Amino acid sequence: MKLPIYLDYQATTPVDPRVLDAMLPYFTQHFGNAASRNHRYGWEAEAAVEKAREEIAGLIGASSKEIVFTSGSTEAINLAMKGVAEMYGEKGRHIITSQAEHKAVLDTAKHLEKQGFEVTYLQPDKTGRVTLEAVAAAMRPDTILVALMWANNEVGTLNPVREIGALCHEKGVLFFTDATQAVGKIPVDVEADHVDLLCLSGHKVYGPKGVGILYVRRRNPRVRVVAQMDGGGHERGMRSGTLNVPSIVGLGAACRIASAEFEAEAKRASELRDHLQKRLTTELDEVYVNGNLEHRLPNCLNVSFAYVEGESLLMGISDVAVSSGSACTSASLEPSHVLRSMAVGDELAHSSIRFGIGRFTTREELDFAADQVIGAVRRLRELSPLYEMAKEGIDLKSVNWQGGH
Amino acid sequence: MAYSDKVLDHYNNPRNVGSLDKSSSDVGTGIVGAPECGDVMKLQIQVEGDRIVDAKFKTFGCGSAIASSSLATEWIKGKTLDEALAIQNTQIVQELSLPPVKIHCSVLAEDAIKSAVNDYKSKQAKEGQKS
Numbered sequence: 001m002k003l004p005i006y007l008d009y010q011a012t013t014p015v016d017p018r019v020l021d022a023m024l025p026y027f028t029q030h031f032g033n034a035a036s037r038n039h040r041y042g043w044e045a046e047a048a049v050e051k052a053r054e055e056i057a058g059l060i061g062a063s064s065k066e067i068v069f070t071s072g073s074t075e076a077i078n079l080a081m082k083g084v085a086e087m088y089g090e091k092g093r094h095i096i097t098s099q100a101e102h103k104a105v106l107d108t109a110k111h112l113e114k115q116g117f118e119v120t121y122l123q124p125d126k127t128g129r130v131t132l133e134a135v136a137a138a139m140r141p142d143t144i145l146v147a148l149m150w151a152n153n154e155v156g157t158l159n160p161v162r163e164i165g166a167l168c169h170e171k172g173v174l175f176f177t178d179a180t181q182a183v184g185k186i187p188v189d190v191e192a193d194h195v196d197l198l199c200l201s202g203h204k205v206y207g208p209k210g211v212g213i214l215y216v217r218r219r220n221p222r223v224r225v226v227a228q229m230d231g232g233g234h235e236r237g238m239r240s241g242t243l244n245v246p247s248i249v250g251l252g253a254a255c256r257i258a259s260a261e262f263e264a265e266a267k268r269a270s271e272l273r274d275h276l277q278k279r280l281t282t283e284l285d286e287v288y289v290n291g292n293l294e295h296r297l298p299n300c301l302n303v304s305f306a307y308v309e310g311e312s313l314l315m316g317i318s319d320v321a322v323s324s325g326s327a328c329t330s331a332s333l334e335p336s337h338v339l340r341s342m343a344v345g346d347e348l349a350h351s352s353i354r355f356g357i358g359r360f361t362t363r364e365e366l367d368f369a370a371d372q373v374i375g376a377v378r379r380l381r382e383l384s385p386l387y388e389m390a391k392e393g394i395d396l397k398s399v400n401w402q403g404g405h
Numbered sequence: 406m407a408y409s410d411k412v413l414d415h416y417n418n419p420r421n422v423g424s425l426d427k428s429s430s431d432v433g434t435g436i437v438g439a440p441e442c443g444d445v446m447k448l449q450i451q452v453e454g455d456r457i458v459d460a461k462f463k464t465f466g467c468g469s470a471i472a473s474s475s476l477a478t479e480w481i482k483g484k485t486l487d488e489a490l491a492i493q494n495t496q497i498v499q500e501l502s503l504p505p506v507k508i509h510c511s512v513l514a515e516d517a518i519k520s521a522v523n524d525y526k527s528k529q530a531k532e533g534q535k536s
Binding site for chain 2: 311335346382385387396
């Protein structure tokens with residue numbers, strides 16, 4: 001076993017060796033600029049890019065002409081939201097999103113607010129899911145865009161994308177979904193799911209970092225976005241800049257592999273996830289699973305270990321690479337905004353750990369991780385005054401706490 | 406985040422973990438912090454005459470919070486109440502090489518000492534009134 005055991009697949013994934021093999025010739029051999037129209041180097045690069053476009057489109061049920069290459073999801077989110085706001089700002093000034101979105105969406109929404117747009121930040125339910133009813137209730141005649149993630153990056157909860165997409169199409173409102181965590185894990189079909197704009201990122205699907213795409217629907221309706229990067233007019237004028245050919249080839253290969261393998265992979269991941277969840281919840285008391293037990297990613301498990309602070313737990317499991325929603329692991333000293341939006345309670349947010357299971361995770365590794373976590377939680381609870389008080393029957397909510405920040 | 410060797414040592418081998426009988430008249434208990442802030446320290450002292458003869462702690466918090474309270478118990482054992490009250494959070498910061506983002510952990514440890522001593526003193530004052 002290679003230590004530390006990597007269980008942070010929502011943060012990033014390693015490049016699949018098959019993806020790397022596909023990429024390598026495009027660094028040194030076929031190094032042409034895909035925009036060079038008058039020699040073989042350029043044609044080879046262009047052909048490779050077009051093949052990748054097909055492979056990516058195939059994974060999400062799109063046409064290759066609807067794929068705009070970007071540097072990743074953050075850029076694609078900026079292009080989608082600012083691009084739509086600028087293009088359709090005359091039609092309306094209202095945007096709907098949720099409090100549980102990634103910071104890239106929330107900060108872009110804040111930016112648009114400063115430009116005079118009005119943004120509704122829906123609160124998800126306690127499982128992190130935004131309901132169709134909440135979206136419907138927030139719709140106004142001047143709503144131009146609904147921006148909701150497909151799968152939450154911290155808790156893995158899936159939004160009812162198909163229903164929300166259908167509602168948006170019925171109302172003539174554009175629907176953008178950040179599918180960074182969903183693509184390659186669950187079925188995604190922009191036609192059946194009524195999606196107008198969608199982003200994904202290479203490094204979450206065993207492709208390279210620094211490459212992603214924005215899907216922009218071309219018909220029913222034809223969606224237009226104002227470019228946020230001026231230059232040579234690449235990507236049908238929506239995103240200028242010389243294409244990152246090796247990474248695009250890598251993203252294409254990653255999507256081709258995902259199309260062929262994701263169903264089997266999802267089944268395997270969910271079995272491992274269930275095994276881990278079962279061990280943690282049966283071998284320890286007061287363990288709470290954050291998120292939705294029905295509508296969730298197959299490879300993500302977010303758990304709060306009551307009375308144990310997340311960062312101290314991470315210190316105790318140094319042979320396991322995971323993330324925590326604890327404030328002490330962030331620069332802001334605020335616990336996870338996602339768990340807060342779900343009204344999990346700050347004390348449980350501080351105690352949360354996210355386990356991400358991936359293509360290369362083995363059951364042996366998972367059991368090793370579970371042993372480490374269970375041991376560390378027990379040890380830290382021996383150290384925890386809160387655990388002691390709870391065991392004495394004191395209601396911690398009734399205590400008048402002094403101090404703290 | 407990288408931790409100093411001393412923080413790691415206290416985290417891996419915390420000193421004086423446990424609880425003293427909080428109802429005992431020679432024990433002072435300080436509980437500071439709040440669960441929703443991610444830090445709660447309980448520090449207890451047992452006093453004979455003017456001197457702290459035993460100290461115990463339990464902490465819910467990050468590694469630096471655990472180390473700060475562990476160190477605090479180590480330092481106050483054997484000290485007089487006044488000597489314990491004179492301990493400054495900056496000494497803890499220095500000893501553990503805490504980064505700026507963790508200074509609040511040392512503040513909390515200093516508060517815990519003061520709170521335990523005050524609890525002991527108020528218990529003694531009440532005892533005095535009774536007799």
